[in-house]
Structure formats: structure tokens, C-alpha cells
Amino acid sequence: MYGPSEMAEDRESNGVKVIAKYKVCRVDTVLGISASGRTPYVIGALKEAKKRGATTVAITVNPDAKISKYADIVICTVVGPEVIAGSTRMKAGTAQKIVLTMLSTTVMVKLGMVYSNLMVSFRPISFKLRERAKRIVMVETGAGYEEASKVLEATDYDVKASIIMLKTGADYELAKEALKEANGNLEKALTAVVELKNRMQTT
Known part of the structure; x- marks a missing residue:
């Protein structure tokens, strides 16, 4: 939680391990979030989740995202180039946060918490x-x-x-x-x- 682990995203196997750890199955829904749409960790997680029968969702800002191949549902917020090149925490991150807020709010409504x-x-x-x-x-x-x-x-x-x-x-x-x-x-x-x-x- 307090230390960076950037290299973890470079291996598909790390994503697979997480899906296995939480025993994901067909009653689950797994969201894969990647601004570029090509993060190996996310690809590995979505592949494994799909193999286990879970519903898979890709959230990206890239219309040609690789992760879309492994998703049943694709949410693509096309925001264009960042003001500071490569700083995806800006437009991409903000757009994805809005999507996550919408999804989590809808889930809470459906669960009767609203x-x-x-x-x-x-x-x-x-x-x-x-x-x-x-x-x-x-x-x-x-x-x-x-x-x-x-x-x-x-x-x-x-x-x-x-x-x-x-x-x-x-x-x-x-x-x-x-x-x-x-x-x-x-x-x-x-x-x-x-x-x-x-x-x-x-x-």
C-alpha cells in the first residue's frame, strides 16, 4: 500500500494470480482498467476471468485497446491527447473515475442501498x-x-x-x-x- 509496484503491471501472470486468489467464477464481474488498453496485468486478469466464466468489462480511453478483445463489455471514453503527454492521471484518469463512480452508484441502487x-x-x-x-x-x-x-x-x-x-x-x-x-x-x-x-x- 505504501510502496510502488510499477513492475507488477508488466506481467500477465500477475493478473492471472489475482483472479485465482479471489476464486473468480461465473457469478462475478471483473473490470479491467487501462488507459492505454494494453497493460499486461489487466490483459492477464481479463483472460483468466473470462476463462472462468465471469463477465468481463474493459474500461479504457483507447478505441483500439487490446483489452477489448477479452471483454464482454467495453467502455471507452475517448478524451484525446493529454495536456502533458503521457500523464494519464489527467484526462484519462478523470474520465475513468467518472465511469467508476457511475458504475458503483448504479450497483448500490440495484442492491437496495438507495x-x-x-x-x-x-x-x-x-x-x-x-x-x-x-x-x-x-x-x-x-x-x-x-x-x-x-x-x-x-x-x-x-x-x-x-x-x-x-x-x-x-x-x-x-x-x-x-x-x-x-x-x-x-x-x-x-x-x-x-x-x-x-x-x-x-x-
Whole structure:
């Protein structure tokens, strides 16, 4: 972490080793990032990941990138020559960072860590984050500051469970059970609460 390892990128075998180390398989997606599109390390990793059945993605700024041959999906941000020749941390790096931000944000949304346009999966361990949690619960449920604070304190600042409780009238245990059934996805958990209530009424 604290020392450079530039030479590591010169061997395809190093990329292969990393894919093997993490036991990549067909349920995984591997992103290969290379501004030039010809970094041996990235090529080796994508080759091995593809061989193991994983979905492979190449992120580059070179339309003729070699890594594209080993990718199921190619994201190419053509930015043109750098202001300082060879300094790919500038335009190329910035463009690739934007792509990664878009991808990671989309993944978080798909995993249910975002509800509406609100971030609901975080640990409010500081005063600032606890206040943010209260605002999120207030916006999503229409509760006032005192009510949102009371429910959050009762759930140890579980934002998702607090929203479920205020929206559906469920208690904390039922809210947690609904979230468990929905794998933490708040939108699905709100539906699961209704189903759980119906089950309880018929038993």
C-alpha cells in the first residue's frame, strides 16, 4: 500500500494470480482498467476471468485497446491527447473515475442501498450522520424531527427499519425480519412487511 509496484503491471501472470486468489467464477464481474488498453496485468486478469466464466468489462480511453478483445463489455471514453503527454492521471484518469463512480452508484441502487434518491445504507456513528439519518427518515415518511429521532434511537439508528416502522406501523422485530427476507432491499422489504403481516394473521 505504501510502496510502488510499477513492475507488477508488466506481467500477465500477475493478473492471472489475482483472479485465482479471489476464486473468480461465473457469478462475478471483473473490470479491467487501462488507459492505454494494453497493460499486461489487466490483459492477464481479463483472460483468466473470462476463462472462468465471469463477465468481463474493459474500461479504457483507447478505441483500439487490446483489452477489448477479452471483454464482454467495453467502455471507452475517448478524451484525446493529454495536456502533458503521457500523464494519464489527467484526462484519462478523470474520465475513468467518472465511469467508476457511475458504475458503483448504479450497483448500490440495484442492491437496495438507495431508496428514492436517498442513501439509506450507512452507519450513523457521528453526530453529523445521525442528523442526516433523521432528515432522511423525515423526508421519506413525513415524520417530524422528534418522532424520527425517537424511532431511530429505538432501532439504534437503523435507517431502513425506522422507515419501515413509520410507513407501515410494524414493530422493530417485524421490520428486521422483512429486511432479512428482502436481503436488505428497502423497497422489497416494504412489500415483505405486508406479506409477513398477512401470514401472521392467518396462523
